[in-house]
Amino acid sequence: MGRAVIKYSDNKYLMSTDKIYSRPLDKLVDFNFDERVASVFPDMINRSVPGYAGIVAMTGILAAEFYQSGSQCYDLGCSLGASALSMAKAIKESDVKIIAVDNSPAMLNKAADLLASREQKKIQFVCDDINNIELSSASIVVMNFTLQFIAQDQRSLLLKKIYQGMNPGGILILSEKLTCNDAQQQQLLIDMHHFFKKANGYSDMEISQKRQALENVLLPETLEQHKMRLKTAGFRQTEQWFQCFNFSSLIAIK
């Protein structure tokens, strides 16, 4: 498996390979977005999330179509800013304002280093919990694989706040790892995801240690739960536009 190359700016940045779980660990601590994770993040997410690069690219394509002049865009849980960058490149208005939020200082330090100054002018990085963010005049809100890390009892309130901060006709792009109630279906989806990770060079031990580290941290829900929550928050239409194994992306329109 080659090393993942993410094109963040005019220069290509060769990212380090994720080996975090490649040795047996005596004590497995809960996964967190620290310096070590930030330094291998593009490699880790590309080798772990099927369709990630396509979802990031499509985020820009959808953002360009639904962007409303003078509105704001948000990338909530931005990590190294891949989705914010995709929007910054696709939306042609030079005064577009993209607010990219993450509560991991390690991620945001690296994000600021990676983005070229041309795109940085459009993107404002904010280090905070997304639950604390007051959104306003938003036509595009992106949560690519972030809601799954938010405590389940906070998710409805967060979605309502997002909805309230959006303009009519604005969109939320919500990408998540899913679970499902049918045990047989769930097992097949998990197996296929593991085949994907193995094909990308992760060993059985790495897959198993990472799964354990994420167990209390990444809390997936069913597609129906997401759709219901979006409806309750007020979104008038929700469509699932992507699914590969247990990874999915939805568009919700205000």
Ligand code: GEK
């Ligand atoms: C991408 N969207 O590359 N507040 C702010 N940030 C948070 C919170 C919180 N409460 N909880 C977690 N995060 C990105 C990928 S990664 C997905 C998103 C993954 C942040 C966390 O620090 C991390 O950077 C991000 O959400 C999740 O398109 O690693 O599977």
